[in-house]
Amino acid sequence: MIPVPYPAPSFTLPDSTGGPVSLDSFAGKWVVLYFYPKDDTPGCTTEACSLRDARDDIAELGAEIVGVSKDEAAAHEKFKAKHALNFTLLTDADGAVIESYGAWGPKQFGKVGILRKTFIIDPTGQVRKVYGRVTPDGHGQQIIAELKKLQAH
16 A cells, blocks of 8 residues: 555546546545445445435535445436435446556455545545545544544644
């Protein structure tokens, strides 16, 4: 793993409505960028709902939440509606951004795929914290605590 801080890889990906969203869209803000394997699966739903429940506190700390998977925009829209998700979900169909963040690799049982990873990016575009193996339950509260710690320095 690269030692933090380091420049966050740039990206532009379609959101759940098909519109382009880039890292530059969040210049001057903290970004909680998380990668997850698949919409509406048990672990991914637990993680997304934890972030949803923490979103207001995260927003008060000046941060935006952005989720990335390979799922299509229609699946993202369905996932957002079903679980009242209140943040942006992006589609990385070819996996290039997922790979640029090191969120692609070996998983259990010899499979390869998207790794559950979260990156906290500061307002200048520097990665300040990497969660390499995220525990979905309580992840939102974990992010709030880390943002407060990073902003206190």
